[in-house]
Amino acid sequence: MTGLPPLLWLQAFEAAARTLSFTAAGHELGVTQAAISQRIRLLEDRLGQKLFVRHPRSLSLTPTGQAWLPCLQDAFTRLAEGTDEVFGGTPDAPVTLRTTPVMQQGWLASRLPAFQRAHPEIALRLVSAIWPDDFGPEGADLEIRYGRGDWPGMEAVSLGPESMLPVCAPSLAEAIRAPADLARQTLLHAVGFAVGWPTWLERAGLAGLESRCAALTCDSQVMTLALAARGGGVALTHRRLAEARDDLVAPLDLAMPTEEGFWLVRPGRREARPEARQLWDWLVARVSDEAG
Known part of the structure; x- marks a missing residue:
């Protein structure tokens, strides 16, 4: 050849x-x-x-x-x-941050306004991604990804340990006093996570219960949480996302740790633009401050 x-x-x-x-x-x-x-x-x-x-x-x-x-x-x-x-791009091009819609709503939305007040001169652009293949270095200065943090060629900073727990509307929580009470509920499944309902129920001592429950499967946590907030069933979500909402409660205090988590990510080989570096440094500092 x-x-x-x-x-x-x-x-x-x-x-x-x-x-x-x-x-x-x-x-x-x-x-x-x-x-x-x-x-x-x-x-x-x-x-x-x-x-x-x-x-x-x-x-x-x-x-x-x-x-x-x-x-x-x-x-x-x-x-x-x-x-x-x-x-390159134009010098005043916005800093692009790509992540899943649920992280935009549940984590970034409560933090970015403070960054914008501190740096009004930096324009930001948020881009949504749902599936792992939606992510990549092209077109984004920074990303928040979900996984184990082992992406080749990328610098990754953990947003902290994660655990999964059931959440639902306050009106529905009254009927859920113990894990066995989930048998009478609709379980809302979000695909793509290592820890799902089967794993959580096995940890709760109720292996196989999901097969006896009504089920609704969505391709993102955004929809499972929206349905749960409207009384449409019980969703399994990350504790950090549940704590960011006031329309959901955790009826059972049984959170399952997961080896996967959210990571702030940027290309490791490419020199970041000054504006992108400022957003990266600000987010890393915020994560460190919140971790105590």
Whole structure:
């Protein structure tokens, strides 16, 4: 093999490997599924190795594809960072902070006004992300992510230990005196967390109870908390988010620690803009002050 494969082929592989879907990769890159498939096939011919295993209704990466993907993603990230460093944005571009909607509402909303009063000259822009794949260094100066803090190439500061506990509307809490009382309630599930209702109920000595309860599953905590506040069921959420609301109560004081948590994150290799550094330093100091 001589030379680097065409960029369009590399983009097609990165998008398809990340989404494990030629169709989704096509939507992302603005081309058809057939175009993605053709570019991948040409790339595999050029490299002399298969990158994907084609199943009847799904895709998976070959060991070669798995090994190559992080290298390619790192190269794209370095290219984006280098372009930004050389050409940059406008000097007065807002500082962009990306996080989940529930963290925007439950944690940032009570803190950012103080920063804005202290630094009225710094413009801020908040961007929402729900799924892990929504996050990344492109387009954001800072992020608040949920996980274990082990993102390659990123500097991460923990917002503190986390625990999960049930919350509901005050009117509903009167009927919940013990964990077994949850059997008569609708359990509101938010996908994407290591600690969910099955794990919490097992810790409470009621393994399998969720299978006997009415259930409603949402793709974000924003909706489960909104439903819970309106008496639509019992949500499982983070203690820090529950404490930030006055329309929810914890009927049971049984919080389960989780190894996952919220982290303030920024790219580790890129030199931050002065305005972004000021927001980072201010948030880190606020977290330290609140931790005591």
